[in-house]
Amino acid sequence: MNLLSSRMDGVRGEGAFAVLVEARKLEAQGRSIIHMEIGEPDFPTASHIVEAGKEALDSGWTKYGPTQGDPELREAIAEVVCKQRDIKIDESQVVVTPGGKPILFFPILSLLEPGDEALYPNPGFPIYESMINYSGAKAIPIPLVESRGFSLDVNVIRDKLSDKTKLLILNSPQNPTGGVVPEEDIRAIAEMVLERNMMVLADEVYSRIYFEEKPFSITSIDGMLEKTILLDGFSKTFSMTGWRMGYGVMPKWLLDAVCLMMVNCNSHTSSFSQRAGIAALRGPQNCVQDMVAEFAQRRDLIVDGLNNIPGFSCTKPGGAFYAFPNTTQTGIPSDELAHRLLHEAGVACLTGTSFGDYGEGYLRFSYATSRTEIQEALTRIDKIMSGL
Ligand SMILES: Cc1ncc(COP(=O)(O)O)c(C=O)c1O
Incomplete structure (x- = not known):
């Protein structure tokens, strides 16, 4: 059956x-x-983070908590996001999730429906295509160009954009290629996005793992915060894959929808993991x-x-x-x-x-x-x- x-x-x-x-x-x-x-x-996972997790368990962080995330953790996230990307946000714009993946799942399901189109990098993290498919929207691959360090071809993006395009997914540094999208490409993409009724999902889960030039975030461009879903997390940066800790930053209308999805799905992120997250962000780096x-x-x-x-x-x-x-x-x-x-x-x-x-x-x-x-x-x- x-x-x-x-x-x-x-x-x-x-x-x-x-x-x-x-x-x-x-x-x-x-x-x-x-x-x-x-x-x-x-x-x-670094010992000061593990200790904070143990202390949280000992001191009773074992109960339900706020759907959007621990307010102290959201404050710490907002501080780090601002510093790293030279932007201004506050904790009300942050939602904490069990790993970064829900920042693909929930915003994609909240935004996309049959008739919409979404552009995504290919080769790319397989969840992008999978989730776009699940939403019923049309998944349109944007090939990465090896000779350009696996950046996206901005002209191909321009060709593929249509009145139906509601979302473009960017990932830099990138899985699976390790490529970092150059600032000039991100600026060119932002220009196209700013003149359209669409959103960008910037998957920056590897934002702190780079070897030469610091990856440029599309959120740093004037006007783009309002049009971007930023995904980042703790799995890769702090070697915390099993703690299931990620976060998103996005405009309030979408953040409210994501919190609704959270209530319907997982209520919130593990309370004691979130306390360890504060130690990760505020402790020694x-x-x-x-x-x-x-x-x-x-x-x-x-x-x-x-x-x-x-x-x-x-x-x-x-x-x-x-x-x-x-x-x-x-x-x-x-x-x-x-x-x-x-x-x-x-x-x-x-x-x-x-x-x-x-x-x-x-x-x-x-x-x-x-x-x-x-x-x-x-x-x-x-x-x-x-x-x-
Ligand atoms: C590009 C990319 N985005 C998001 C994630 C999600 O990671 P997590 O849910 O562990 O935060 C991964 C994990 O492999 C990834 O490679």
């Missing part, structure tokens, strides 16, 4: 979780697997700085290593913790190549196509694993590819 609604037809999962399950199965059979599939920092410094070293190691493997070429990503090599010269389709690397080399990575059709010809390696493991993975891949 299958009684699912037709709305479920376009809903997709995440390749990372599927490959993780497959890789774990191989490990259970005694195989040695290097995990480069999952997008999760390998560092423990060297955990973030040290993590980013280590990612920078790993990035150089993996990019150089991948560029020495026959058939692979990899541009240097400016942020996040992903390498996205072009593998077209191997002549092997991406799905098959990822499958072979897992089964023959014991290296779990993702096929570019798990991020959309324009991901064909690429693989994604998450370098949120030790340099020793990265080196071992490179040796194993090289052995397989050199033997072909």
